[in-house]
Amino acid sequence: MTADAVIPFDDAIAAFDPVMGLEVHVELSTASKMFCSCPTEFGAEPNSQVCPVCLGLPGALPAVNAAAIEAAIRIGLALNCSVAEWCRFARKNYFYPDMPKNFQTSQYDEPICFDGYLDVDVPTADGIKKVRIEIERAHMEEDTGKALHVGGSTGRIHGADFSLVDYNRAGIPLIEIVTRPIEGAEQFAPEVARAYVAALREILRSLDVSDVRMEQGSLRCDVNLSLRRTPADPLGTRSETKNVNSLRSVERAVRYEIGRQAALLQAGGKVVQETRHWHEDTGVTTSGRSKEGAEDYRYFPEPDLLPIAPDPAWVEELRATLPENPAVRRARLATEWGLTDFEMDSLINAGALDLVIATVAAGGDQARARKWWTGELTRIANDRGVDVHDLGVTPEHVVRIETLISEGALNDKLARQVIEGVIAGEGDPDAVVASRGLAVVSDDGPLLAAIDEALAANPDVIEKIMGGKQQAAGVIVGAVMKATRGQADAARVRALLFDKLGVVEEA
Amino acid sequence: MGFMPTISRDEVAHLARLARLDLREDELDHYAEQLDIILASVARVAEVAAADVPATSHPIPLTNVMRADVARVWLTAEEALSGAPASDGRRFRVPRILDEE
Amino acid sequence: MQQHLTRLSAADIAAAISDGDVSATEVTRAHLDRIAEVDERVHAFLHIDDEGALATAAAVDAKRKAGEPLGPLAGVPLALKDVMTMRGIPTTCGSRILEGWRPPYDSTVVERLRAADVVILGKTNMDEFAMGSSTEHSAYGPSHNPWDLDRIPGGSGGGSAAAIAAFEAPLAIGTDTGGSIRQPAAVTGTVGVKPTYGGVSRFGLVALASSLDQAGPCARTVEDAALLHAAIAGHDPRDSTSLTDPVPAVVEAARRGDVRGLRVGLVKELSGEGYQAGVTQRFNEAVDILTELGAEVVEVSCPHFDYALAAYYLILPAEASSNLARFDGMRFGLRAGDTGELGVEEVMSLTREAGFGAEVKRRIMIGTYALSSGYYDAYYGQAQKVRTLIQRDFAAAFEQADVLISPTAPTTAFRIGEKVDDPIAMYLNDVATIPVNLAGNCAMSLPIGLAPEDGLPVGLQIMAPARADERLYNAGAALEAALRDRWGHLLIEEAPAL
16 A cells, blocks of 8 residues: 655645535434344444344345434434425445345435535634535435454455454444535635534434444544635545544544645646545545446335325424524523633533533522532543433432532532432432431531530640631631531531630631 | 347446356356347337326335334344354354455 | 045135044144155145144144134145245245255244144245246246146246145245236136235245235135135234235135126236137136126226336346345355355355346346436336336226236146246236236136136136225135036146146
C-alpha cells in the first residue's frame, strides 16, 4: 500500500471547492431486530442472537418491527422531513458473506422520510457559523453480520486466509440518513461535517432511539467528497469513505480527502469513483473497491413485506410528542437559568441535562439540581462505571433530599448518606432517613452534653475563643459532629457553644 | 438458424457473474441461445399498452403489517451452526474475502 | 386389510381411528408398507421418516386410549412436499445444493399438521426449487405417473400427486406458484387446491417466487382436500402476507356440493388452440354436467390472460433470482471448491454452479436480466402492470360469474424426456393455471375423466375470487359427486395396479 500524495489543506481550498455528502447509519436501540424477534444486545456471544430469519435460512420470512417504523418516523420528523404516505421495502441484491440472504432488505425509491433539513451551529475560528444541511432521505434497512478476518501476512483483509462470521448484528434495524450535496462550506467543510454529525447525534439521543455510540458502531458515517475548481462547475467525481467512527475522524477524513483529491487533480490526475477506508491510527484513507462498472443492485419491491402507509393521525401524534430540538432547548434553558456557555457545556457533557430538567420540573432549584447531577451523582456514576441515569436516583429523590435540607432535617453530609442508601436500594430518601436514623439532632440537650464533653477534652479551646480566636470553635464543632455521627446541625452546635461561653459570634 | 441472438455471450457471462454462477464455456453458448428465445417470448408483455396502469407488487393489497417489538431467543448457537459447511468455535467459517467493501 | 387401508379416504381413515376400528399405527404401517412396495417404481418420495411417522401414530393411539378428543385428521398419513422445512428432517427442494441439510425449525404448515396429529410419512419429490411441470428437473431423478410409469406426474409437485395417486398416502401438501399443485393433480387424476394467496402461511416454505407461492392440499377427494385445507390455513404472524380473515368454511362447502343457481364462467381465452382434443371433450362434458346440476353457464373473456405466461416468466425468475441468492454455501448446504486457495466469490460461484441444475440456472439468469438496470421497466415493471390488468380481468369476470372454469392443463401427462430440453414447450403446461397465481385468487383442479385418445386423466380447473375458497369446494364437490354417480367410483380407482 503506497501512501497517496496530499497537499496542504489551505492550498487545496485555495484551488478547489469541496462538496460533501454525508450518509449516517444509525442502529436503532429496539429490543428486537428489524425483521425478526432476535434480541439486539451488544457484545453477546457470537451467533447467540440469530434465528432462521436473520440467518437467511431457506423458508424464513421477515416481519417488520413496529418500533423501528415508529423510530424512523420520529427521526424523520425531528429532521423536518416529510413522511411518506405510502412506501415499500425493496431488496438490494448483491452477494456478500456477512449478508445472509445475499440481498439487503432496504428501501429504494420510496424512503419513509424525505426532504428535510437540520440547522447546525458550526464553531469555527471565525465564530459560530450557521449552516442548513438539507436531508435528502431517511430510510429503513437492516445491518449486516460481522466478519473477522483470520490469517494472512498483514492481518489485513486482503491477505486473510479465511474469515469467521458472527450474524448477531445481522438484521439489527438501521436508519440511513442521507444529506443532499453540501455546498458552500469552503474551508470550513471539515468543521461543518463534524458539527452536522454531532448535531444529528444529539437529536438522536434526545429521541432515545439509538445508543448513538460511534465507537461501538451504533452510529456510523460515510463521507462522500468531491472537488471542483469553482462553485459554478459541475460536481466532480467523488470518493466514498466508509465507517468513519468518531466525530474527530469525520473532521479529519474530510480534511484528508480534500488534500488527497486536490493533490491528484493538481498533478493532472483523475479522482476515481471508489470506496475508501478510513484509518483512525494513521489518519489516512486507502483505496477499497472501485465503483466503476458499479454493482447492479437490481432493486425491486420486497414481496415478503407489505407497504407501510403511516396513519396521518399517528404521524401527527408522533410530531406533537417529539422532544424539543436539543439546540433550541439548550439556548432556551441557558437564558432561563442564566448559565454561561461553560456551565451549559459541562451540564451537556455530563449527559445530565434531561435529569436536571426533570428535577426542576419536579420542583427543584436548577442550581442545586445541577450541583447534584454534575457533581456528587456523576462522580458516583463514574466510580461505578455506570451511566448517571442508571444509578437508581430519580429527579424526585433529589427534590425530596433538597427539601429535607432546606427544612433543616438533613445536612449535606447526611444527604450524601441518604443518596448512598437510595443507590443501595434501601428505598426512597424518607425510607433511608428512617431506616438509617439519619435525621439531624434538633434537641439541644444531647448537643449541650456533647459540647461539654468536647470542651472537657479540649480545655485550651475555651481560652483561645475567649482570647478572640473564634476559629478554634471548629475543633469543638467537629468533635460534636463526630460524637453525634454527623447528625447534628453544625450551625446550631456553633450557636450553642458561643451562647454557653457568653461570647458574641463574629459575623 | 436465421436469427442473431440479441443477448450476447458476454452479456450472459456478465449475468452469470452478477448471479454468482461459474458457468462453463459450453454453458455460456447454450444459455445465450436459450435466453434469447425465452426473452423474445416474454418480451410480449411490451405489447400491452399499460402506461397508466399501476404495477402490482403484492397480489393481495394489505398495508401496515407489523409485529410488536418483543425480543425472543429462538436458536442456540449450536443450532444456528448445525448446517454450516464449516465453522470455527461459534462462528461460521467462510473462504477468504478478497474484495472487502 | 392393510391394502384396504391405503384405499380409504382421509375422512374415512380418521373416522375409523376415532371409532377404534383401526389404530393409527396400523394405518401408518399400511402406508409405509405400500411405499416400500411401490415407490421404487413411482419415486414419489425423497425421504421416508418411518420413525417419526410411527411415533406420531403411537401418540394418536395413546391419546385415543386416554379418551382425549381427536381432531378430524388425527392419525391420517400425509406426504410433505420437500419444499417445506421440518425440523431435523432432510429438506432438499429437489436440489443438490441442499443435499443433507436438516433445518433447525418447522414450517408453520408442519406445526399445524403436528397440532392436528397428522402423520407425516416423509418428503416428496419435486422439480428443483419447484421450477418445472414434470419433476424431471429434480436433482434426484423424476417421479413417475402411476397411470403410466413412462409418463410425468406433473410438476413441480409431482411427487405429492404421485404419492396420492399411487395410494402411498391419502393426503399431501403441495405448493403452487404457477400450477404446481393443480397441474400434477390434473395429470394424476387427483384433487389439488391452490388457496387464496395468504390463506396458508408461507413460513418455512422455501421460496420460489414470494408473491406467487402458495401451499395447499392434495387429496383424492374434494372433502379430503377441504379437511387438509382447514387444518393448515389461517393467519400466521410470521408471514406478513398471511391473511387475517377467518378461514373460509371449506369443509362445510365440500359437504354441501350444490351448484343450483351458481353462475359458472367459461374463460374464452383458456380453450381452443393448444388444448388436446380429449381434454376439450371431457371438459365440455363436465360443463354439460354442471348445467344439468343447475348451474348457469356463461362465457367470459379475460383478454390479458394471453399475456399471463409472459408476465409470469418475468416475475417468477426475477423473484427467484433474489430468493435463491442465499444458497451460496456459506451458512448451510453444499459448498464446492473450498480448497483454501480460492476467495469467497469464487467459492460461492462454484458452489452455485455445482449445486443448481440447468433450469434453475436458466431462470436465475433470466431474473437477473429482468431486474438489471436498463431492463427493469421494460421487463419486470411491465410484467407487474400486466399483473394488474389480469387482476382487472378477473374482477370483471367475477361480476358475471361466481366461479370460472377451464381445463387445468392443455394436455394429459406427457412422456418423460419429451419436453425436458424445450423450456418454452414446458412452460406452456402452465398456461391455464398461471393467471390465478398472478392475481392471488384461488383455484382447484379435480378429475373429470380420461382422455379417449390416451386413456390418461383430465383435470378441470375451478377458479374463485380471493378469500372465496369455499366456492371451489362447493362447486368441486357437486361435480365430483355427479361424476362418481356416473362412474360408480372415483376416477382414481381406474388407475392400473402397480
